Amino acid sequence: MRRLLLLVVALLVLAAPAAAEAKSIKIYVLRGEALTSVKRQAADGPEAAIKVLLQGITAAERKKGYGSAIPNGVTLTSAEVDDEQVEVELSTNFAAADVSYLARVAQIVYTVTGATDAEEVEIRGRTFTRADFAPPEEYAAPKPPTKKPVAPRDPKAVQTKLAQLGYLPEDAITGKWDYRSQQAVLAFQSWEGLERDGIVGEMTVQRLDSAGRPLATDRTGDGKQVEINRGRSAVLLIEAGRVVRVIHTSTGVGNNSTDMGTPAGTFKVTRKVEQAWSVPFKSWFDHAVYWATGLAIYGATDVPAGPASHGGARVPMPEVQAIFDFVEVGTPVRVV
Numbered sequence: 580m581r582r583l584l585l586l587v588v589a590l591l592v593l594a595a596p597a598a599a600e601a602k603s604i605k606i607y608v609l610r611g612e613a614l615t616s617v618k619r620q621a622a623d624g625p626e627a628a629i630k631v632l633l634q635g636i637t638a639a640e641r642k643k644g645y646g647s648a649i650p651n652g653v654t655l656t657s658a659e660v661d662d663e664q665v666e667v668e669l670s671t672n673f674a675a676a677d678v679s680y681l682a683r684v685a686q687i688v689y690t691v692t693g694a695t696d697a698e699e700v701e702i703r704g705r706t707f708t709r710a711d712f713a714p715p716e717e718y719a720a721p722k723p724p725t726k727k728p729v730a731p732r733d734p735k736a737v738q739t740k741l742a743q744l745g746y747l748p749e750d751a752i753t754g755k756w757d758y759r760s761q762q763a764v765l766a767f768q769s770w771e772g773l774e775r776d777g778i779v780g781e782m783t784v785q786r787l788d789s790a791g792r793p794l795a796t797d798r799t800g801d802g803k804q805v806e807i808n809r810g811r812s813a814v815l816l817i818e819a820g821r822v823v824r825v826i827h828t829s830t831g832v833g834n835n836s837t838d839m840g841t842p843a844g845t846f847k848v849t850r851k852v853e854q855a856w857s858v859p860f861k862s863w864f865d866h867a868v869y870w871a872t873g874l875a876i877y878g879a880t881d882v883p884a885g886p887a888s889h890g891g892a893r894v895p896m897p898e899v900q901a902i903f904d905f906v907e908v909g910t911p912v913r914v915v
Contacts, residue, residue: 606631625667646836653670745823762777841892
């Protein structure tokens with residue numbers, strides 16, 4: 580009897596479907612404002628790959644600067660394969676309309692097409708391929724807003740004071756109030772703790788009369804260094820411990836998180852790229868100065884008063900060249 584039972588068990592084991600064998604695949608995540616990959620174990624097929632992606636970033640990966648644009652709690656409803664296309668259905672929270680939507684789509688598209696033979700991925704009724712995230716054939720530099728800013732009573736006097744404090748270069752003292760001047764006012768207001776509206780009102784005028792040049796967190800050393808002050812929305816260019824320029828910036832919406840945030844720390848400039856392309860966010864970074872993988876200071880079309888980037892430090896187009904020329908590969912960068 581016992582032999583018969585053992586024989587039945589053996590036959591049942593042989594008849595049972597074999598568990599899908601896991602293999603090493605790439606899932607696509609963010610590192611700063613760049614798309615990159617990490618290796619995970621998953622069974623064959625798009626469903627398994629997406630489920631692994633939706634598990635999120637591990638603690639070890641976060642320590643290395645990896646993040647994700649996909650909100651916590653997103654689940655996979657189905658992943659149907661039709662020839663060379665995969666139709667993906669996800670829970671409704673995947674479709675949250677914010678600055679990270681394109682990036683989360685890119686994560687799904689690159690993960691699915693990397694783990695399968697599919698070239699197309701349909702998400703929410705729209706078909707995507709990797710080509711959708713490629714840079715345009717021609718570079719188009721970001722352009723500052725054309726709307727004329729509100730000018731103060733004496734533009735030249737205000738520009739002169741801003742230049743004395745490091746918020747404008749001397750050649751920007753023109754007497755004509757422009758976007759560059761307005762952004763300098765925003766930087767001043769941010770640093771001084773005033774309302775950030777870019778308008779030279781009574782409080783701003785009074786503070787201009789009494790303010791001093793900003794001080795860096797680290798005033799030691801003889802060489803050049805850069806400080807990105809997230810709380811005060813300012814990039815400081817420092818030479819021999821003295822702040823030589825103060826430039827308005829907008830850092831990551833994710834604050835200190837690796838999920839589209841601007842983590843604090845001490846870094847060095849790793850590379851300079853005049854025309855950099857961000858795959859997941861489909862945007863040009865003008866005169867990008869990278870201080871960490873995927874994180875850069877770069878020129879943007881507009882720089883709002885608060886955090887709005889996907890992790891990097893946006894600066895006004897009229898100022899980005901000054902930063903690009905100031906630094907070299909190896910220049911220290913401190914994010915506070």
